[in-house]
Amino acid sequence: MIAALDTIVTGLRRRYRAVRTSRALAAFFANPLNVAGLAIVVTLSIAAVLGPVAAPYDPASQDLANRLQPPTLAHPMGTDQLGRDVFSRLLYGARLSFGIAVAVTAIRLVLGTAIGLLAGYAGGWVDEFLMRLVDIQLAFPGLVLALVVAGILGPSLRNVMLALAVVGWASYARLVRGSVLSTKEREFVKAARLMGVSRIRIAVRHLLPNVVGPVIVLATMNLGTVILGTAGLSFIGLGAQPPTPEWGTMLSAGRHHLRGAWWLANAPGAAIMLTVFGFNLLGDGLRDVLDPNHDTTLEKPT
Amino acid sequence: AGDRAADETAFTIGLASDPTDTSRYDNWGGMAPYWTRVIEPLVWGTDDMQPKPWLATDWTATDDTTWVFDLRKGVPFHNGEELTADDVVHTFEENILTERGDFVYGWLHLEPGSVTKIDDYTVEFETTDPFPGFPGTIAHNMIDIQHPDADRRAGKIIGTGPFTLEEVRRGQHIRVERFADYWGGDPTPTALTFRAAEDETTRTDLLESGEVDLIYNPSKGRLPALRESDDVRVDAQQSAGAISAWINIHREPTDDVDLRRALNHAISQEELVRTVLEGVGEPARGPISPVIDWVDEDELPTYERDQDAAREFVDRSAYDGEELTCLVSADMDDGRTISQVLESQFDEIGVDVAIELLENASVKDRTDRGEFHLQVGSTGSNSPGADYIMWENFHTMGVDNKDLYEAEGTGLYNLGGEVDDLIETGYQSYDPAAKRDAYVEAQRRIMDAAVVVPLFYQEYVVAADAAVEGLELHPIERFAEWRDLTRTA
Amino acid sequence: MTAQPPDSALLSVENLHTRFRTSEGPVHAVEGVSVTVDEGEIVGLVGESGSGKSVTARSIVGLQDPGEIVRGSIHLDGVAVTDATDRQLRRLRGDTVSMVFQDPTETLNPVFDIGEQIAESLKVHDQLDSQSLLEYLHVPPFSSRSEWREYRERAIELMAQVGIANPEDRVDAYPHELSGGLRQRAGMAIALASDPDLLIADEPTTALDVTTQAQLLERLRRRNAQRGTAILLITHDLGVVADICDRVVVMYAGEVMETGPTDRILESPRHPYTKALLECLPQRVDRGSRLPTIEGSVPEPTGDRTGCSFAPRCDRATDACRDGEIPTVDLGDDRGTVTCGESSALESHAARSGTATSDGAPESGSATTGSAPGGGPDRSTSPLVELEGVSRRYSLANGPIERLLGTDDTLRAVDDVDLEIRAGETLALVGESGCGKSTLASLLTGLETPTTGTVRIDGTPVGTAADRDAETLADVGVVFQDPRSSLNPRLTVERAIGEPLRSNGWDRSRRRERVQELLERVGLADRHATSYPHELSGGQVQRVAIARAIALDPSVVVLDEPVSALDASVQSRLLNVLADLQADLDLTYLFISHDLTVVEHIADRVAVMYLGELMEVGPADRVFDCPTHPYTRALLEAIPSLDPGGSTGTSLEGDRPSPVDPPGGCVFRNRCPMAEPKCAETDPDQRQFGPVRAKCHIVHE
Amino acid sequence: MIGYDYLASRLATSLAVTFGVSVVTYGLIFLTPGDPAEIILSQQLDRQPSAAEIEAFRAEHGLNDPVPVQYLNWLTDVFRGDLGTSYYSDMPVSTLIIEVVPFTLELALAAMLVALVISIPAGVVSAVNRGSPIDHASQLGALLGVSMPNFWLAYLLILLFPLTLGVLPVAGAGSVGHLVLPAITLGSGMAAVVTRLVRSSMLEVLDEAYVDTARAKGLRERIVVYKHALRNALVPVVTILGLQLGTLLNGAVVVEIIFQRPGLGSLLVDAVFERNYPVVQAVTLVTAIVFVATNLLVDLTYRYLDPRVQLGGETA
Numbered sequence A: 001m002i003a004a005l006d007t008i009v010t011g012l013r014r015r016y017r018a019v020r021t022s023r024a025l026a027a028f029f030a031n032p033l034n035v036a037g038l039a040i041v042v043t044l045s046i047a048a049v050l051g052p053v054a055a056p057y058d059p060a061s062q063d064l065a066n067r068l069q070p071p072t073l074a075h076p077m078g079t080d081q082l083g084r085d086v087f088s089r090l091l092y093g094a095r096l097s098f099g100i101a102v103a104v105t106a107i108r109l110v111l112g113t114a115i116g117l118l119a120g121y122a123g124g125w126v127d128e129f130l131m132r133l134v135d136i137q138l139a140f141p142g143l144v145l146a147l148v149v150a151g152i153l154g155p156s157l158r159n160v161m162l163a164l165a166v167v168g169w170a171s172y173a174r175l176v177r178g179s180v181l182s183t184k185e186r187e188f189v190k191a192a193r194l195m196g197v198s199r200i201r202i203a204v205r206h207l208l209p210n211v212v213g214p215v216i217v218l219a220t221m222n223l224g225t226v227i228l229g230t231a232g233l234s235f236i237g238l239g240a241q242p243p244t245p246e247w248g249t250m251l252s253a254g255r256h257h258l259r260g261a262w263w264l265a266n267a268p269g270a271a272i273m274l275t276v277f278g279f280n281l282l283g284d285g286l287r288d289v290l291d292p293n294h295d296t297t298l299e300k301p302t
Numbered sequence B: 001a002g003d004r005a006a007d008e009t010a011f012t013i014g015l016a017s018d019p020t021d022t023s024r025y026d027n028w029g030g031m032a033p034y035w036t037r038v039i040e041p042l043v044w045g046t047d048d049m050q051p052k053p054w055l056a057t058d059w060t061a062t063d064d065t066t067w068v069f070d071l072r073k074g075v076p077f078h079n080g081e082e083l084t085a086d087d088v089v090h091t092f093e094e095n096i097l098t099e100r101g102d103f104v105y106g107w108l109h110l111e112p113g114s115v116t117k118i119d120d121y122t123v124e125f126e127t128t129d130p131f132p133g134f135p136g137t138i139a140h141n142m143i144d145i146q147h148p149d150a151d152r153r154a155g156k157i158i159g160t161g162p163f164t165l166e167e168v169r170r171g172q173h174i175r176v177e178r179f180a181d182y183w184g185g186d187p188t189p190t191a192l193t194f195r196a197a198e199d200e201t202t203r204t205d206l207l208e209s210g211e212v213d214l215i216y217n218p219s220k221g222r223l224p225a226l227r228e229s230d231d232v233r234v235d236a237q238q239s240a241g242a243i244s245a246w247i248n249i250h251r252e253p254t255d256d257v258d259l260r261r262a263l264n265h266a267i268s269q270e271e272l273v274r275t276v277l278e279g280v281g282e283p284a285r286g287p288i289s290p291v292i293d294w295v296d297e298d299e300l301p302t303y304e305r306d307q308d309a310a311r312e313f314v315d316r317s318a319y320d321g322e323e324l325t326c327l328v329s330a331d332m333d334d335g336r337t338i339s340q341v342l343e344s345q346f347d348e349i350g351v352d353v354a355i356e357l358l359e360n361a362s363v364k365d366r367t368d369r370g371e372f373h374l375q376v377g378s379t380g381s382n383s384p385g386a387d388y389i390m391w392e393n394f395h396t397m398g399v400d401n402k403d404l405y406e407a408e409g410t411g412l413y414n415l416g417g418e419v420d421d422l423i424e425t426g427y428q429s430y431d432p433a434a435k436r437d438a439y440v441e442a443q444r445r446i447m448d449a450a451v452v453v454p455l456f457y458q459e460y461v462v463a464a465d466a467a468v469e470g471l472e473l474h475p476i477e478r479f480a481e482w483r484d485l486t487r488t489a
Numbered sequence C: 001m002t003a004q005p006p007d008s009a010l011l012s013v014e015n016l017h018t019r020f021r022t023s024e025g026p027v028h029a030v031e032g033v034s035v036t037v038d039e040g041e042i043v044g045l046v047g048e049s050g051s052g053k054s055v056t057a058r059s060i061v062g063l064q065d066p067g068e069i070v071r072g073s074i075h076l077d078g079v080a081v082t083d084a085t086d087r088q089l090r091r092l093r094g095d096t097v098s099m100v101f102q103d104p105t106e107t108l109n110p111v112f113d114i115g116e117q118i119a120e121s122l123k124v125h126d127q128l129d130s131q132s133l134l135e136y137l138h139v140p141p142f143s144s145r146s147e148w149r150e151y152r153e154r155a156i157e158l159m160a161q162v163g164i165a166n167p168e169d170r171v172d173a174y175p176h177e178l179s180g181g182l183r184q185r186a187g188m189a190i191a192l193a194s195d196p197d198l199l200i201a202d203e204p205t206t207a208l209d210v211t212t213q214a215q216l217l218e219r220l221r222r223r224n225a226q227r228g229t230a231i232l233l234i235t236h237d238l239g240v241v242a243d244i245c246d247r248v249v250v251m252y253a254g255e256v257m258e259t260g261p262t263d264r265i266l267e268s269p270r271h272p273y274t275k276a277l278l279e280c281l282p283q284r285v286d287r288g289s290r291l292p293t294i295e296g297s298v299p300e301p302t303g304d305r306t307g308c309s310f311a312p313r314c315d316r317a318t319d320a321c322r323d324g325e326i327p328t329v330d331l332g333d334d335r336g337t338v339t340c341g342e343s344s345a346l347e348s349h350a351a352r353s354g355t356a357t358s359d360g361a362p363e364s365g366s367a368t369t370g371s372a373p374g375g376g377p378d379r380s381t382s383p384l385v386e387l388e389g390v391s392r393r394y395s396l397a398n399g400p401i402e403r404l405l406g407t408d409d410t411l412r413a414v415d416d417v418d419l420e421i422r423a424g425e426t427l428a429l430v431g432e433s434g435c436g437k438s439t440l441a442s443l444l445t446g447l448e449t450p451t452t453g454t455v456r457i458d459g460t461p462v463g464t465a466a467d468r469d470a471e472t473l474a475d476v477g478v479v480f481q482d483p484r485s486s487l488n489p490r491l492t493v494e495r496a497i498g499e500p501l502r503s504n505g506w507d508r509s510r511r512r513e514r515v516q517e518l519l520e521r522v523g524l525a526d527r528h529a530t531s532y533p534h535e536l537s538g539g540q541v542q543r544v545a546i547a548r549a550i551a552l553d554p555s556v557v558v559l560d561e562p563v564s565a566l567d568a569s570v571q572s573r574l575l576n577v578l579a580d581l582q583a584d585l586d587l588t589y590l591f592i593s594h595d596l597t598v599v600e601h602i603a604d605r606v607a608v609m610y611l612g613e614l615m616e617v618g619p620a621d622r623v624f625d626c627p628t629h630p631y632t633r634a635l636l637e638a639i640p641s642l643d644p645g646g647s648t649g650t651s652l653e654g655d656r657p658s659p660v661d662p663p664g665g666c667v668f669r670n671r672c673p674m675a676e677p678k679c680a681e682t683d684p685d686q687r688q689f690g691p692v693r694a695k696c697h698i699v700h701e
Numbered sequence D: 001m002i003g004y005d006y007l008a009s010r011l012a013t014s015l016a017v018t019f020g021v022s023v024v025t026y027g028l029i030f031l032t033p034g035d036p037a038e039i040i041l042s043q044q045l046d047r048q049p050s051a052a053e054i055e056a057f058r059a060e061h062g063l064n065d066p067v068p069v070q071y072l073n074w075l076t077d078v079f080r081g082d083l084g085t086s087y088y089s090d091m092p093v094s095t096l097i098i099e100v101v102p103f104t105l106e107l108a109l110a111a112m113l114v115a116l117v118i119s120i121p122a123g124v125v126s127a128v129n130r131g132s133p134i135d136h137a138s139q140l141g142a143l144l145g146v147s148m149p150n151f152w153l154a155y156l157l158i159l160l161f162p163l164t165l166g167v168l169p170v171a172g173a174g175s176v177g178h179l180v181l182p183a184i185t186l187g188s189g190m191a192a193v194v195t196r197l198v199r200s201s202m203l204e205v206l207d208e209a210y211v212d213t214a215r216a217k218g219l220r221e222r223i224v225v226y227k228h229a230l231r232n233a234l235v236p237v238v239t240i241l242g243l244q245l246g247t248l249l250n251g252a253v254v255v256e257i258i259f260q261r262p263g264l265g266s267l268l269v270d271a272v273f274e275r276n277y278p279v280v281q282a283v284t285l286v287t288a289i290v291f292v293a294t295n296l297l298v299d300l301t302y303r304y305l306d307p308r309v310q311l312g313g314e315t316a
């Protein structure tokens, strides 16, 4: 018991030391852009967590008498076509948009990484087959897939997520496979084989940790793309169901009011932009820190 | 804008749908038969949706299934030749009833070989079954008459309309020019360009930038500003369309009339029109536009907005708080806002509704299977022959109801029994008064059973450069008349 | 810095300070270096890795970026480089000074053929001030084809001059299509295109084989003799210095420690550092005895320093050395200068100082197993490892479709090798790069399957690693060629060493104990257990790799170039560790190296490999003292001798043939100075010459 | 040089991918709810079709056959060079596609041009002046470019150019003027991605020893950067351009809708919405072929840019 505690403590201490003394961290914080990115992401995360508590109004409560009110003190971002408070909707939406982004990216990441790892490590026909699958996904118009998924399952938020996840994993698979192929040839992997380490353990303990760097970078940037993707899907009518205050859907619904009720589209638009911006800043920073040789964001937005 | 400087009598019109869709309008060489007025049918429609003589001057039903049409004399085709019965027979037999596919038979109740020439100016139509709505039904832009020399698929359109087809640019525009020998008199505009402008903001921007002179249905958000503007004239015209929330009366719990009445009492049509519709539309009391002659609003029961009454109805009903689904087509203008207003107002009377905004095809799929409680839907007609609205929607054998009725004896919006009889009577009645009585009674019963929550009768809006005058709008927006279009200095 | 450089000096660097700003504070890479190079002179700049040699060189040509010169001056042909305008700098580079960079694989632009790269250099030299981008991009109206063609012609000439055979064929080659030696020569051609007065060559031969190195040094010497080109040669190899330099500058931690004529420095080094450096070279130590080492490590270039930077490692250091200003003393008579506070340094004092600790007498003679002739491993016992007729061919077809189509180019990496390793001995495998050493090792360890032949360990035939049981796997320890890449960067030292234990089912506490024991054995402190590889120096990383290799008590350890990447001082310490381990644990070593001086020091027996074949196998003393095979002889002759003025033997001419298409008959014949017609006809058999086995038609007992 | 083996293997994998795409498409569209007959008829007639009309349509288009049979029929036709006919009419799908392809191509190329013209100099300047205000400005610009939802940008561009400044048409296609705003909308996102890529790639390359070799020759910095460094830096950029072309083909839907341009993207979306399956099939097939071909082209470009690249084994 005490021994276990002890190992945990030393483990933590080691981690802490590794983090504190890490050049990477210092380098990360040396760049103001990285700090800005982190700040944006952290702020938005807080908004996502606390949004519903902090929102002044119920995001769904309509007030047709006070529709399309320009920003005032009572409604800092005005009201929408149905008299709902845009600011409150934005706050509620933060959680949704963030949630989608994180969930979709997580699915893509896990799926893509698993496939890439398998393809790269197994090699041969398995690799050949999986890579053709990746090619098919990339060559397939993502839109059709999204339309069909939404069509089959109905365009709920969950299905939008599914649709986006299904079309995005291939970039991860490619990236991971590429890294695995080169890492596999590194001598520490050969060393592990000679030490009798099992294949699974080699894949999971030796290869995986050495390929996650670029994957995390890609994922960070992907978070932004996913939010843009939901906006795109909303544009062609496959967004979240009303009255869900999802940002992409709000932007898309407000797009015809850009001239008159400008706050309708610009508020969610700015929120999306800021988020994507923040994630990308963060991703850039992480890239410099985690993997200076990362070459491509094999990203194919829908 | 450049075109206009060159020619003060040419106009550009921005349409909300693509008028050049080859795959849809290939029979006209990629030109929408609507709006463009290059081709004309035998029958036209009056402002109150009655068939009106056009290329045919008169028609009579000689028996239950035979119609005889007299043709107008002295109508020249664009190639200079005169319209005769041969041309009509040729058009129907060689084109309409052969090339367009079998579905036309069901629509027109005609089959190949059923159109015959009696003399040079008389044609006889033999319908497959009694069809009193025939003249109104063929008063449709697609049932046009063309010269046998026309090569439709190749884009060589030889019609009789006031304009001749000059150019089709796929996905872009159609250009027509004045036909000087038009039988109805010389049109004023020398040329018209119909531009596709499907996105409402883009369309409105095109008007604002001066690239087009006139647009249909500007962006609602821009209407207040356009109405205020001195440079733009905004006209609205009531159409043959109506929007309602349709209720699936064969599914629990909306099979309970009390719940349906409650829903009816929950809504204020006036408020809806005034607010989210920016005043475009008329508060409705029934599911069909009163522009159509056999609709009489005053005969219908009314449901005032009354939340207390609504709650009482809810209490009385079998409804116990479950979530009702409400289908909305993503294509429907304002569908998203309208459905949200409904949802919120139903919520106030304690009825929980979840909106499902779906693309058209998915909506169709769901309605086919009857898996929904409410649907925000519309009725309307592009020809004066609107009988099918009653038949297809409310008759047990109508397309919406038939499958479910045949499979499990239900349907969607069909009350069955006497209502079916009334609709059949109306459908087959050659006497306008009898038809009207039957249909009005059917509608009364439908509203009494609260099969729909009527929302509003549709209006369409045209915004034009303030200098443009002489536009004649028609309840069927595709029947617009450009002949007198002029531009003031 | 009293000595005023003579005005005539082509290059005079004075009190140069170059600094890098990093996130951990400034790095003082160069701290007050003064160097001069006269016209026609060859000056060697030596020092351990990180001592600031490259930074000094880069500063001279104005390429110190991202570093900055914070103090001092550089004069090249009378022009002050530090104050020069871009234009002046271009003139200097195009006209006066040229530079060859450290690594031949990286100094050539991979996307242009070498003809283009040399031609460009010629053109710059000819038309220094009219360089238009479009012209250099070969955009038609701006660039004259015929002119470029002319430059290419001249490029071919230049290639011939630097010793590239068949330059007409090679001019269109891309860098990746050339061998390391050819690439380095192409780099040389680029540098010489401007006919510079001064050539700065930064470790031009470090990455090359001895034979290639010898060829290249010969070219440099000839250039210097014929055209009077002055050369500043940067190297850490004192042998190279001895070979061609007139004068030597010894650097340590960004400072100059000692300068002087080559003979004087090699014969009577004055600075304790220079002395220590010379002492730990294996050439200078008797075969098999312990190597002297320099304790401690090079100071971090960050932070302030006072006094002599070598003081912490110098056993003669006084307090004055640690704090005071260190004088630079001119020894007079053109014997150079010494920067040392210890007066004793000024005395000429040969050989063994106390600084390089020759750490004691060999412990009960165990470390010298191989030294006493005949006292080696017991020859009567059956061999521990046997390779019998082992070959390994690689198919060059890649992609399943190609394989289906049966594209059939094969590469002979190892060809019909018979070799046995006896328990307790150190067998060294030597040969030029790419001759198949690592492949042979992989066949033994089971990373590769032999195409033909059998590998036996302890008399039992073994398959690939996947087929071997845990015991057999544990029986062979491996230290890979590149120590850093053989450690998972995400695992701490403790976990890395524990990995083989873990897969053999050791529990946590046992593992921990064992790791501690191993760390101690290889001479690492306990605190390193929780370090990550990137936190360790090259020598430390190599120790970790060794610790891991012996974790499961193997009987044989395969060491693939274990010391090649290390500095002389670190190398000597590591060789001592290996010797101790062998003595204590009764290990058998397969020691792979291309460095013959190291091999001579450590090996009991030597196997010489060429193009996948074994040319000669025999006891180390016999092979080194009296080589049998002409190839072995050529290899030995190519080693730069440390004796000043000592002759460098004739270097092996010609390029190594490709293993895809080896010559028929004897594979060495086209480079063999003794080749006869029958060598081309038949492949010679292995023949026994006393204790030695060789594969040659020509040589006789 | 490109060997036959290589070409054969590429061709085989390309075929496999294209075939895979067509199977997936076929499977998917038949999973999609909604009956094409009803949808298409109601579009065509502008009213609810009757039950009789629907039945007639189904029979006419063989929609009552089992799905595998329909697929096989389709596949046989494709091998005969027939992509099928639109459900709407007798219009061959190939005609529909050929009609819109020029618009798509024109837009894709223009967008690519916009992207390259912006991104390459911006990326290079950014990398060369690493850490300077110029670098930060270009990085921020690029980030804004990627962060902006493209339809939002499109409306803002229309607001700025035709409506406020009175230059360039609002919408339409056919002239260079009509191409500008759509190309900017579509190209800016790509420009942003490529700028960042060029920058990071340049940063890496500028650290390479051969760049110093070039400098040490006495070459002007401009030549060092644009000849020696850029060529190497473009290698990873090409991959992205290849992948982005796919995006340009079907990601252009939004731009096509807003600017009222014909194109493959909106053809496809409309066809999916309308359940016009032959068109969906054909467009998907064409996009897949274009994608595969582009990637082959990318590989060849690779080979041109970087002679080290061996054409073999690895695809894409």
Ligand SMILES: Nc1ncnc2c1ncn2[C@@H]1O[C@H](COP(=O)(O)OP(=O)(O)OP(=O)(O)O)[C@@H](O)[C@H]1O
Binding pocket: C020, C021, C022, C027, C028, C029, C047, C048, C049, C050, C051, C052, C053, C054, C055, C056, C065, C066, C067, C102, C236, C301
């Ligand atoms: N770009 C840089 N940024 C920070 N520090 C640097 C940089 N370049 C060199 N240094 C530091 O300057 C010191 C001297 O490096 P230099 O390359 O001159 O060593 P060297 O003597 O050439 O070594 P080697 O034999 O390994 O080539 C080292 O401590 C190195 O870490």
Ligand SMILES: Nc1ncnc2c1ncn2[C@@H]1O[C@H](COP(=O)(O)OP(=O)(O)OP(=O)(O)O)[C@@H](O)[C@H]1O
Binding pocket: C394, C411, C412, C413, C431, C432, C433, C434, C435, C436, C437, C438, C439, C440, C481, C594, C659
């Ligand atoms: N997996 C492989 N596929 C194809 N060829 C290979 C492979 N591994 C090694 N080779 C080739 O086999 C030959 C011998 O390689 P090996 O690595 O054994 O040489 P080496 O003597 O260890 O060289 P070095 O001193 O450079 O390490 C080389 O020509 C090499 O290119």
Ligand SMILES: [Mg+2]
Binding pocket: C053, C054, C055, C102, C202, C203
């Ligand atoms: Mg160096």
Ligand SMILES: [Mg+2]
Binding pocket: C437, C438, C439, C481, C560
């Ligand atoms: Mg090797």
